[in-house]
Amino acid sequence: MSNSPTAKVLFRVPDNDGGATVETLWAIPLGDDRYKLDNSPFYAYGVSWQDTVLAPTDAQEGLPTFQSVVAKSGNRTVRVIFDPPVSPGNASDQVLQGLVALGCSYEGANPKYMSVNIPPGVELQAVRAYLVQHQAQWEHADPTYESLFPDEA
Known part of the structure; x- marks a missing residue:
């Protein structure tokens, strides 16, 4: 991980039972609800280290919550x-x-x-x-x- 200010971004990963596994990844806030992921996912799919994601704060969760990938890092x-x-x-x-x-x-x-x-x-x-x-x-x-x-x- 880097030495920049960090936040946690929440990912909900659907499971086979109709529920979801929750994973939070460290990320660097970039502003405008955008975050650069600062660790690799253990459960989430379609994202990698250093990808930039859109994650508005979810009032229920109290955390920035993954919505979409803004830019792929190439990782x-x-x-x-x-x-x-x-x-x-x-x-x-x-x-x-x-x-x-x-x-x-x-x-x-x-x-x-x-x-x-x-x-x-x-x-x-x-x-x-x-x-x-x-x-x-x-x-x-x-x-x-x-x-x-x-x-x-």
């Missing part, structure tokens, strides 16, 4: 579940360090669940191929699988 997000959990030197750590060697960065919700940032200069296909090659359990978060493969969704 992309995949999420990986590691089994066994990542610990120094184990097979999961080696896969994670391989992603770093490709040019990615990551944030961990816990030692099993990582949000991986793919910067603009790194090919998404190279990261996908690496994860498939290492039989990782992962998902597309931004871009979503549905947006990449609309005929298969």
